[in-house]
Amino acid sequence: MADVKEAVKEKSMVIQKEMLANLFTELSTAKENGKKVVYTFVPGNITELILAMDMLPVYPEINALQSGMRKKSGSYIKDAEKVGFSEDVCTYVKCDIGMMLNGNIGPTGEKLPEPDLLLLSYTGCFTFMKWFENLERLYPGVEIAMLHTPYQEDGKITEDQVNYMVKQLKEDVIPKMEKVAGKKLDYDRLSKMLENSSKAEDLWVQVLQSAKNVPSPIDAYFAGVYYMGPLNTAFRGTEIALEYYQELHNEVFERMKLGLHPVTPEGEMKEERFRLVVEGPPNWTNFREFWKIFYDMGAVIVASTYTKVGGLYDQGFRHDPEKPLESLAKYCMGCYTNLNLPQRVDLLEHYIKEYKADGFLINSIKSCNSFSAGQLLMMREIEQRCGIPVGFIESDLVDPRYFSYANIKNRLESYFQMLGQRKVIMEQEGQTV
Amino acid sequence: MSKYYLGVDLGSTTSKAVIINEQDEIIGRGITNTRANYSVAADIARDEALYNARFSVLKKNLAAEIKARPEYKKYIDDLESVFQYEQFKVRLDNLGEELVKTCNAFFKDGKKRDEILGHLRNIRRSFKPKIKYDYIYNNLGSKNQFFRDVVSEKYNEEVNKLDSSLFEPLMTVWDKSITPAENKVVTFDFKKLIEEAMELLKEKYENLPERAENISIESERAFDTEMYLLKGDFKNVSETLHERIDEIANLEFNIENMTGTGYGRALLPFPESCIRSEILCHAFGAHAVFPNTRTVLDIGGQDTKAIQVDKYGLVTSFQMNDRCAAGCGRYLGYIADEMSISLNELGPMAMKAEKEVTICSTCTVFAGAELRELTNVGEKREDILGGLHKAIIMRAMSLIARSGGVFNEFTFTGGVARNQAVIKYLTQLVRENYGEGIKINIHTDSIFMGALGGAMFARRNINVDLPDAKKKKQQVVTETSN
Numbered sequence: 001m002a003d004v005k006e007a008v009k010e011k012s013m014v015i016q017k018e019m020l021a022n023l024f025t026e027l028s029t030a031k032e033n034g035k036k037v038v039y040t041f042v043p044g045n046i047t048e049l050i051l052a053m054d055m056l057p058v059y060p061e062i063n064a065l066q067s068g069m070r071k072k073s074g075s076y077i078k079d080a081e082k083v084g085f086s087e088d089v090c091t092y093v094k095c096d097i098g099m100m101l102n103g104n105i106g107p108t109g110e111k112l113p114e115p116d117l118l119l120l121s122y123t124g125c126f127t128f129m130k131w132f133e134n135l136e137r138l139y140p141g142v143e144i145a146m147l148h149t150p151y152q153e154d155g156k157i158t159e160d161q162v163n164y165m166v167k168q169l170k171e172d173v174i175p176k177m178e179k180v181a182g183k184k185l186d187y188d189r190l191s192k193m194l195e196n197s198s199k200a201e202d203l204w205v206q207v208l209q210s211a212k213n214v215p216s217p218i219d220a221y222f223a224g225v226y227y228m229g230p231l232n233t234a235f236r237g238t239e240i241a242l243e244y245y246q247e248l249h250n251e252v253f254e255r256m257k258l259g260l261h262p263v264t265p266e267g268e269m270k271e272e273r274f275r276l277v278v279e280g281p282p283n284w285t286n287f288r289e290f291w292k293i294f295y296d297m298g299a300v301i302v303a304s305t306y307t308k309v310g311g312l313y314d315q316g317f318r319h320d321p322e323k324p325l326e327s328l329a330k331y332c333m334g335c336y337t338n339l340n341l342p343q344r345v346d347l348l349e350h351y352i353k354e355y356k357a358d359g360f361l362i363n364s365i366k367s368c369n370s371f372s373a374g375q376l377l378m379m380r381e382i383e384q385r386c387g388i389p390v391g392f393i394e395s396d397l398v399d400p401r402y403f404s405y406a407n408i409k410n411r412l413e414s415y416f417q418m419l420g421q422r423k424v425i426m427e428q429e430g431q432t433v
Numbered sequence: 434m435s436k437y438y439l440g441v442d443l444g445s446t447t448s449k450a451v452i453i454n455e456q457d458e459i460i461g462r463g464i465t466n467t468r469a470n471y472s473v474a475a476d477i478a479r480d481e482a483l484y485n486a487r488f489s490v491l492k493k494n495l496a497a498e499i500k501a502r503p504e505y506k507k508y509i510d511d512l513e514s515v516f517q518y519e520q521f522k523v524r525l526d527n528l529g530e531e532l533v534k535t536c537n538a539f540f541k542d543g544k545k546r547d548e549i550l551g552h553l554r555n556i557r558r559s560f561k562p563k564i565k566y567d568y569i570y571n572n573l574g575s576k577n578q579f580f581r582d583v584v585s586e587k588y589n590e591e592v593n594k595l596d597s598s599l600f601e602p603l604m605t606v607w608d609k610s611i612t613p614a615e616n617k618v619v620t621f622d623f624k625k626l627i628e629e630a631m632e633l634l635k636e637k638y639e640n641l642p643e644r645a646e647n648i649s650i651e652s653e654r655a656f657d658t659e660m661y662l663l664k665g666d667f668k669n670v671s672e673t674l675h676e677r678i679d680e681i682a683n684l685e686f687n688i689e690n691m692t693g694t695g696y697g698r699a700l701l702p703f704p705e706s707c708i709r710s711e712i713l714c715h716a717f718g719a720h721a722v723f724p725n726t727r728t729v730l731d732i733g734g735q736d737t738k739a740i741q742v743d744k745y746g747l748v749t750s751f752q753m754n755d756r757c758a759a760g761c762g763r764y765l766g767y768i769a770d771e772m773s774i775s776l777n778e779l780g781p782m783a784m785k786a787e788k789e790v791t792i793c794s795t796c797t798v799f800a801g802a803e804l805r806e807l808t809n810v811g812e813k814r815e816d817i818l819g820g821l822h823k824a825i826i827m828r829a830m831s832l833i834a835r836s837g838g839v840f841n842e843f844t845f846t847g848g849v850a851r852n853q854a855v856i857k858y859l860t861q862l863v864r865e866n867y868g869e870g871i872k873i874n875i876h877t878d879s880i881f882m883g884a885l886g887g888a889m890f891a892r893r894n895i896n897v898d899l900p901d902a903k904k905k906k907q908q909v910v911t912e913t914s915n
Contacts, residue, residue: 380837383750390750392835411753414710418748421713425745 007265007288012248013226019244021108023056023234028110030056036180039115039135043309044122044149044332048193048237048319049174053181057234058112060131064095066107068284068398076102077399090127091367091399093134100138114139117180119173121147124338125370145176149332155343157333165329191321193237198321201313203245204231208314210252211302212355215272217255219262221301222291225282232310237319264295273298274419277351279344279378280363280371281306283395286403290395293409297416303351305344306371308336315347337370344374345381352386359419361391366402389422391415436689437486440887441475442711443467443697446734446762447848450478451884452486452688453892457721460493461486462881466579467734470616471700475693484623487681488513495677504663508634508670511571511663512678515630515637517578518568520621524580525564528614529557535610540602549602552595556603560587569637581615624682631671631678638667690894692887696735709890711883712738712751718886719844720746723874727840730829730859731882732849734762737829739836752836759797760828762849768821771801772814779818783854786819793824800824822854826862839867842874850879 030037036055040046042062050057067073076098077091083101085094099105106112118132118139123146136142147168150161174185207227211220218224227248235241261269265288276294278301283290294301311317317334320327332338339347352360360382364372376392383390393411396402435454442449444467452461463481467474492499492509499505532553540546564587566572585607592603641664663670693701694714701708719729720742729740735758740751758764769776790812792803800821807817833839843863849855856875863871878885 376835379750383837389748392750392752407753410710411751414712414748414751417710417713422747425747429745 005266008263008267009265010248010251010263012244012251015244015247016226016229019230019235019240024106024108024110024112027056027058027106027113030113036116036182037113038117038119038177038180039132040119041122041125041128042232043124043335043337044147045233045236045310046119046121046147046169046173046328046332047234048190048197048324049177049185049328050119051234051237052190052193053177053183053185055117055177055181056113058115059233060096060135061092062233063099063106063112064092064398065284067095067099068400069287070107071285071400072099072107073285073398074400090131091397093127093131095398096131097134097138100135115142117143117145117177119145119147119177121149121173122332122335122338123147123149124151124335127369143176143180145173147173147332149338152333152338152340152343155340157330161333162326162329165332166325169325169328187324190324194319194324194327195321196239196242197231197237197319200231200236200242200245201311201318203242203249204228205314207245207248207252208303208307210256211300213256214275214356215259215261216275216300216302217252217260217262219264219269219291219294219301220307221278221282221304222264222287222294223262224301224304224307228307228310262300264291266292266295269295269298269300271298272300274359274416275300275302275355275357276359276361277302277348277355277357278304278306278361278363279348279375281309281365281368281397282363283365283403284398285396285400286405289405290403290408293412297412299416302355302357305336305348305351308347311335312347341374341378345378345385348378348382349385352382352388357388358423359389359391359415360386361393361415364392364394366394366396367399368397389415389418391418434685434687436687438888438892439479439482439688439691440714440884440889440891441479441691441693441695441701441703442714442881442883442887443471443475443693443695443701444711444734444848444883445696445736446766447880448474448478448695448697449881449884450475450482451881451888452482452686453885453888455892457889457892459878459881459885460489462878464579464880466581467697468581468615469612471697472702473616473618475701476618480621483686484516484621485513486686487623487684488516490684491677491681494680495674502670504666504670505674507660507663508674511569511634511637512627512630514568514571515633516627518565519626519630519633520619521564521568521580521583523619523621524614524617525557525561525584527617527619528584528610529553531610531614531617532557532606535606539606539609545602549599549606552599552603553606556588556591560584560591563587569633581611585611624679627678627682631675635667635671638664690891692891694883694887696733707891709887712740712753713748714883714886714890715846716740716742716748716751716886717746717889718882718884719846719874721885721889722876722878722882723842723844725842725872726844726874728833728836728838728843730833730843730845731847732761732825732829732845732855733847734766737761737832739829739833741837741840750836752832754828754832757796759800760825762847764797764800764825765821765849765852767797767801768804768818771804772818780822780852780854782815783818783822784857785815786854787813788816788819789823790816790820792817792820819854822852823858823862825849825855826858829859830862830866839863839871841870842872843867844874844876846876846879846882848880850875 037058038050038055039058039060042059047057067076073095077094079098079101080094104112118135120128120132123129136144178184208220210217230241230244261272276299311331312334319331362375362379364375379390379392393408395408438453440451446467448465448467450463451459454460461482462485463478465474465477488509495505536546536549536553540549564583588607592600692707692709693703694709694711698708715731716729720726726742729742731738737754737760738751741749743749765779766776769779790807792800804817845859860873863873
């Protein structure tokens with residue numbers, strides 16, 4: 001890969017990079033500055049509560065994916081396997097454990113502080129629970145708080161479920177957080193943050209929906225994972241996040257006005273041949289190569305489910321400053337992997353229609369049961385309901401051993417040719433695709 | 434002038450070429466083993482398909498006469514077989530030269546070198562007439578007819594007759610010579626070769642004993658009544674056909690368009706716009722031959738594909754084995770090696786199974802170990818093979834299920850579709866799982882389905898028009914205009 005040119009970046013991406021750099025610097029000096037550190041996960045996170053109590057969040061799966069993108073995950077995973085983690089364990093977990101075994105040096109090269117609190121706010125992924133059990137052994141005596149998140153078994157969030165979660169927050173989670181933070185939760189401050197969240201969420205939804213435009217000004221998967229970053233992690237509810245989304249919004253709408261195509265690391269796309277909806281997380285170890293296959297084929301992802309792991313804002317959810325705890329409860333229960341399979345299929349069908357997609361593609365992740373279970377069934381259902389070509393590829397989050405470039409490229413090439421020929425034949429037959 | 438279309442399917446094990454006419458009829462087929470030099474494999478398959486196409490045209494031109502006179506057909510069939518031998522002979526001579534060259538370079542000790550050279554001469558002397566006989570008397574049967582396989586088998590036979598101390602030097606020389614010999618590009622002059630073949634045929638029939646009783650048991654094929662029918666009138670038949678054969682030898686084959694597909698498609702010396710995914714080609718070929726096809730199963734050398742198609746033959750979804758080639762053609766090849774039998778004997782032996790021994794199909798290499806273990810505990814070879822064949826189909830069934838199941842009609846393609854035992858278990862399991870009403874299609878040309886689909890795409894000239902190809906085209910235009 002000697003001839004890889006430097007990746008092209010948008011202005012908002014540069015802003016985000018600075019935000020992250022500042023966060024990691026702040027984390028590296030947390031102990032000196034008397035800041036408390038909370039380890040928590042992205043889905044169903046309650047970041048506003050953490051920030052409102054002046055604590056700093058660390059998201060182990062973000063560190064894992066960052067290690068993956070920086071080609072460090074392979075050796076971390078190997079080290080975790082050396083101490084007994086099996087080949088079948090989630091590779092985010094193994095990458096994170098491996099990183100800790102190697103001195104807990106974060107993706108920017110700065111040391112990450114030890115946790116003062118392990119805050120498990122989403123139990124939809126069973127692995128998260130096991131992950132923190134392991135971290136507890138690595139950091140004996142660390143404070144633990146767990147928020148049990150009911151699964152949307154019946155396809156809706158009931159009042160009882162909300163009350164159940166609010167009760168947990170009030171009686172267990174917030175008191176533990178207050179104990180660690182050494183201060184009481186300021187509800188006014190929380191509400192102010194939730195108001196910021198809500199405003200940023202409005203902007204984010206408009207960015208996502210810009211992809212309904214033909215041609216789409218954004219790639220809602222490969223670029224989407226960058227766009228969703230601040231809102232999904234340590235910055236939700238902050239002023240800087242609001243500024244970021246304002247900048248992103250301006251950029252995207254400017255591009256749309258000019259009829260421009262998405263910006264990719266290889267440069268701006270020149271044409272939009274295929275519009276796709278993608279289910280499943282991307283692969284991080286070969287992220288750019290993976291994206292390039294789509295770029296080369298003129299394929300744009302117009303909607304993806306992965307960008308909804310941090311919340312389904314495009315389906316109407318907003319954090320509510322008037323009802324802070326209720327809205328945090330609903331937020332936790334509303335993240336994508338907490339939906340049942342029929343809801344997920346309905347959502348995909350909606351995306352395919354609303355975003356005028358030519359095809360539906362699944363990137364099935366070996367490591368992630370939350371995502372991968374039921375995907376074949378979903379694919380079949382979509383094929384029947386929407387009558388569009390469906391594709392299925394397999395890779396992994398951060399284990400480079402499970403990204404087979406030749407296999408993936410071969411399947412994707414076939415898939416794009418399938419889409420291309422369908423267009424030609426349908427035109428010949430006088431039908432719309 | 435008639436237009437023809439070429440499809441080349443460069444698989445992991447074999448390379449296939451098909452030529453079709455404007456009516457989508459297959460008029461030429463060529464197949465060879467895939468080798469280190471992909472381009473040579475593609476050329477050999479293509480040339481073979483072109484020669485075969487000439488014979489097809491000949492048979493078509495003579496359709497009425499052949500119907501009235503079976504000895505015409507016999508003559509043409511014999512001629513095609515002898516024609517193949519003529520090509521084989523050239524390759525054999527090339528191999529001979531290569532063997533001598535290797536020997537001279539490899540053995541520094543003159544005495545040793547002369548000894549090995551002597552053995553090589555004897556080996557060649559003894560297997561050359563056997564190969565000639567097999568071709569001339571159509572004695573190859575269902576055996577693999579690839580140059581490498583045919584000569585390897587004969588060479589091994591001869592080496593095994595010698596003292597075991599010679600095994601290593603002779604096999605070393607062989608290993609170093611076969612690949613360069615096989616990868617050598619040979620251009621044949623059809624007309625010259627066909628003349629030679631006709632001479633050889635003449636020799637065959639002139640020397641054929643008058644009455645069947647006088648024939649040695651060795652040449653039992655000579656009891657063929659058609660052959661005697663032809664012998665009786667050989668001069669007349671050959672003279673009558675000579676002119677017609679000249680016609681096809683002079684025929685200019687106009688390949689209007691072509692498509693390359695298969696595992697090694699990116700390495701084919703084809704323009705990028707003529708390269709197409711094998712999934713699409715297999716589906717298109719299968720659908721063209723059996724237009725009601727909705728589900729296609731293709732078991733090739735290294736991969737198994739379950740493909741769903743719509744009424745236009747377009748793929749709507751597909752699944753392929755991702756991490757392991759167990760359950761594919763190579764699995765069978767490996768098992769055949771483990772059992773020291775030929776690939777073509779596997780199916781017939783498995784058909785004799787009285788029960789199917791349960792065998793794990795997740796790994797080819799483990800299956801080999803399992804095979805030895807089962808033999809140790811006294812399981813019969815036939816029953817083990819029955820189990821192995823069933824295991825392959827069980828794996829394919831799981832892939833089919835992933836792709837959405839079997840829809841009527843179901844077409845089975847790929848090299849493995851020639852194996853009777855595979856067909857038996859596939860039929861059984863498809864019917865058990867998806868109902869008795871499923872119609873299962875298997876074509877005699879199943880191995881050529883990908884190449885056929887490619888040729889059909891070429892005839893329809895459906896350009897996928899990928900941005901990359903377009904870019905390159907533009908580049909070429911700019912460069913030329915500069």
